Amino acid sequence: MKKVNFFDTTLRDGEQSAGVNLTQKEKLEIAKQLERLGMDVIEAGFPASSKGDLKSVQEIARTVRSSSVTGLARSVQSDIDAAWEALKDGAHPRLHVFIATSPIHRQYKLKMTEDEVIEHAVRSVQYASKYFPTIQWSAEDACRTELPYLAKIVEKVIDAGANVINIPDTVGYITPQEYGKIFEYLKNNVPNIDRVILSAHCHDDLGMAVVNSLSAIEHGAGQVEGTINGIGERAGNAALEEVAVALHIRKDHFQAETNIQFQEIKRTSDLVSKLTGMIVPPNKAVVGKNAFAHESGIHQDGVLKEKTTYEIISPELVGVTTNNLVLGKHSGRHAFRVKLQELGFQLEESVMNQLFHSFKQLSERKKELTEEDLVALVLEEQLKGDEGTYELVSLQVNYGTEGVPTATVTLNDQVGQIIQEAATGNGSVEAIYNTLERCMKQSITLLDYRIQSNSSGRDALAQVYVKVRVDDVETGGRGIAQDVLEASAKAYINAVNRAILMNHTKSKKVQPTL
Ligand code: KIV
Ligand code: ZN
Numbered sequence: 001m002k003k004v005n006f007f008d009t010t011l012r013d014g015e016q017s018a019g020v021n022l023t024q025k026e027k028l029e030i031a032k033q034l035e036r037l038g039m040d041v042i043e044a045g046f047p048a049s050s051k052g053d054l055k056s057v058q059e060i061a062r063t064v065r066s067s068s069v070t071g072l073a074r075s076v077q078s079d080i081d082a083a084w085e086a087l088k089d090g091a092h093p094r095l096h097v098f099i100a101t102s103p104i105h106r107q108y109k110l111k112m113t114e115d116e117v118i119e120h121a122v123r124s125v126q127y128a129s130k131y132f133p134t135i136q137w138s139a140e141d142a143c144r145t146e147l148p149y150l151a152k153i154v155e156k157v158i159d160a161g162a163n164v165i166n167i168p169d170t171v172g173y174i175t176p177q178e179y180g181k182i183f184e185y186l187k188n189n190v191p192n193i194d195r196v197i198l199s200a201h202c203h204d205d206l207g208m209a210v211v212n213s214l215s216a217i218e219h220g221a222g223q224v225e226g227t228i229n230g231i232g233e234r235a236g237n238a239a240l241e242e243v244a245v246a247l248h249i250r251k252d253h254f255q256a257e258t259n260i261q262f263q264e265i266k267r268t269s270d271l272v273s274k275l276t277g278m279i280v281p282p283n284k285a286v287v288g289k290n291a292f293a294h295e296s297g298i299h300q301d302g303v304l305k306e307k308t309t310y311e312i313i314s315p316e317l318v319g320v321t322t323n324n325l326v327l328g329k330h331s332g333r334h335a336f337r338v339k340l341q342e343l344g345f346q347l348e349e350s351v352m353n354q355l356f357h358s359f360k361q362l363s364e365r366k367k368e369l370t371e372e373d374l375v376a377l378v379l380e381e382q383l384k385g386d387e388g389t390y391e392l393v394s395l396q397v398n399y400g401t402e403g404v405p406t407a408t409v410t411l412n413d414q415v416g417q418i419i420q421e422a423a424t425g426n427g428s429v430e431a432i433y434n435t436l437e438r439c440m441k442q443s444i445t446l447l448d449y450r451i452q453s454n455s456s457g458r459d460a461l462a463q464v465y466v467k468v469r470v471d472d473v474e475t476g477g478r479g480i481a482q483d484v485l486e487a488s489a490k491a492y493i494n495a496v497n498r499a500i501l502m503n504h505t506k507s508k509k510v511q512p513t514l
Contacts, residue, residue: 001257004247005040005223006240007199010272011060012043012072013237014227017278019448019467019476021498024056025382026275031060034228035067036344037268038259041223043096046072047086048079052502054086061090068092070136075099075124084131095128098138098166101145101153118153122160129161136164136199143167143174143182150182151189158192164223165196169212172205172235176215183219199223202238204230209238214246217256228272229280229287241265241286241318249312266319267343270372274379277465277476279452286318326371329363343371345378355381365459365482372455376463376480383478383490389497390440393418395489399428407431409489411439429488436492444496445469451484464491470499 011027014020022030027044034042044060045053061069069090073079075097087093099110099121106112112120121137128135137157142150154165167182174182179200187193200216200223202209213224230239244260251257269287273280282289292315294300302309315321326339333356340347340355347355358377363369384391393410408422409432421438425431429449437444448467453460464479464487477495481487 001251001255002222004217004221004256004258005197006038006244006258006260007041007043007070007201007223007225008034008039008227008240009043009201009225009237010034010227010231012045013233014231014272014276015045016233017231017236017276018233019474020231020276020278021475021502022275023382023498023501024052024059026379027056028059028063029379029382030272030275031064031069033264033268033271033344035064036261037264038261039067040259041068041070041094043070043072043225045086048073048082054082057083057086058089061087061093065091068094068134070094070096073097073124073128075120077124077127080124080128080131088131092134093132094134094136095132096136096138096166097124097128098140098168099124100140100170101150102141102143103146104144105141114149118156121153122156125157125160125162134164135162136166137162138166138168138199138201140168141170143169143179144171147182147185148189151186154186155190155192158190158196163196164199165193166199166201166223166225167216167221168201168225169203169209170201172203172209174202174208174212176208176211179212180215180219183216183221187220197222199225200238201225203232204235204237207235209236210242210246213238213243214254217243217247217254228268229278229284231272231276231278239285241269245286245313245318248317262317263319271375274375274463274478277450277467277478279450279465286313291315292320326374327359327363327369328367329360331363339371339374340378343374343378347378351381362482366461367459370455373461376454376461380480383494383497388415389500390493392486392489392493395432395486397428397432397485405431407435409435409439411436411493428485432485432489433492436489436496440496442470442496444492446492447474449488449491451487454480462487464488466491466495468492468495468499470496471503473499473502475499475502 031042044057047054047057057071071083071086073083083095198221200213200221202212224243226238226240230236244258247254247256280287294303299310336356355377391412393412396408398406404424405428406424411419419439421435423434423438425434446468450465452463454463461480461482462484467476475495475498477491479487479490479494
């Protein structure tokens with residue numbers, strides 16, 4: 001059996017998904033869950049892109065101990081310095097430095113000759129070796145690079161000190177057979193290749209990211225990169241939960257082992273989906289709602305007689321439980337605390353007290369609380385309290401099939417000022433959003449609105465995701481409440497708060513361009 005390392009880039013490549021912008025607290029929560037999932041490497045961000053990103057990578061590096069935390073850097077000293085500043089306190093600091101190698105990128109983006117690109121790459125690795133014990137070097141757009149040139153630059157960066165060589169399919173163009181051949185070519189044509197681990201990094205533009213990653217593993221990759229739920233720019237990255245489960249279920253074929261804690265997969269997928277607002281399609285492999293549902297009579301009959309007739313992955317393997325009712329109105333503080341710890345939340349006493357209070361209030365209205373409800377309570381609590389942002393104090397909506405929907409909203413603007421406004425709309429949600437816009441005295445454009453139930457049943461919590469534009473800043477927001485209108489208002493306020501925070505920290509995403 002060979003060991004395959006898992007490198008998660010949900011917080012870097014995944015966060016580059018359109019409309020996704022996570023706060024520092026949310027990124028830390030995801031990183032802690034990725035550590036529990038058994039990720040070998042967590043790419044926490046791109047420290048040179050903004051002060052906010054640097055701080056959040058730093059916080060993750062200081063917190064996570066069993067996974068190696070890394071950050072992305074272009075091949076320039078200032079990026080490498082920023083990455084070191086962010087990662088130096090980590091348990092196993094590692095740099096991820098890249099430069100584009102394909103003729104298209106060399107000519108149009110970098111405007112550099114072949115030799116100039118090699119020179120930049122080598123210098124950046126040499127410079128990084130002064131700080132970092134482990135350096136991963138990536139050839140951006142490797143799959144559209146001439147193979148002899150790719151082999152040449154790989155040899156040089158290994159000599160300069162790189163320990164991991166990543167071969168990204170940046171534009172999601174390659175086929176599984178071709179990708180495998182690139183790995184074979186490098187193994188056969190780079191004399192010092194045995195000194196490094198080869199890594200696969202695939203995008204899903206042609207829907208082949210997972211299968212390409214598996215092909216790379218078959219042809220010598222010792223590391224695979226991707227994101228949870230396959231989120232990422234454009235069509236996304238390889239979905240790591242799918243790669244992990246494929247390696248496990250077809251161990252006979254792949255002969256590979258991983259550190260993945262499979263029972264944490266569903267929880268990680270749910271957390272990433274909730275915090276990013278990127279809803280998992282019901283038919284998605286491994287983590288989709290229908291992935292284990294047998295609908296047709298013939299299949300149901302087969303499964304009842306013998307599960308393995310139609311079920312190759314057991315839901316329990318990936319942490320899907322059918323009955324996860326956990327607590328109710330009579331549950332005490334101790335049971336509540338233990339359950340949250342089991343769910344992986346280490347919380348300060350004051351936060352725990354506040355959460356217990358919210359739990360008691362919710363349990364008065366909702367008979368049985370599930371794991372999803374508890375996670376929702378914690379995530380909701382984390383939305384509160386950033387200085388200079390708005391908080392909902394009260395909401396009233398009048399709606400009748402004959403009348404004009406009207407909303408009255410009271411907001412706290414967090415500098416102690418209470419704002420109250422009322423407005424109408426064509427529907428209740430529009431009335432609320434018109435009122436909020438009036439309260440906030442800003443021009444806000446609603447770009448997207450989605451609603452989902454947090455669990456099942458009539459009394460399930462509602463989750464609303466919105467995307468808004470405030471001035472030139474686009475942000476997503478989420479809101480959870482038992483009432484759909486309250487959840488709608490909270491999501492909108494949350495999105496505007498994120499825009500305010502982004503403006504304060506100037507943490508608009510800078511895309512890597514060198
Ligand atoms: O897809 C890609 O090429 C990347 C690199 C920055 C590694 O994400
Ligand atoms: Zn990528």
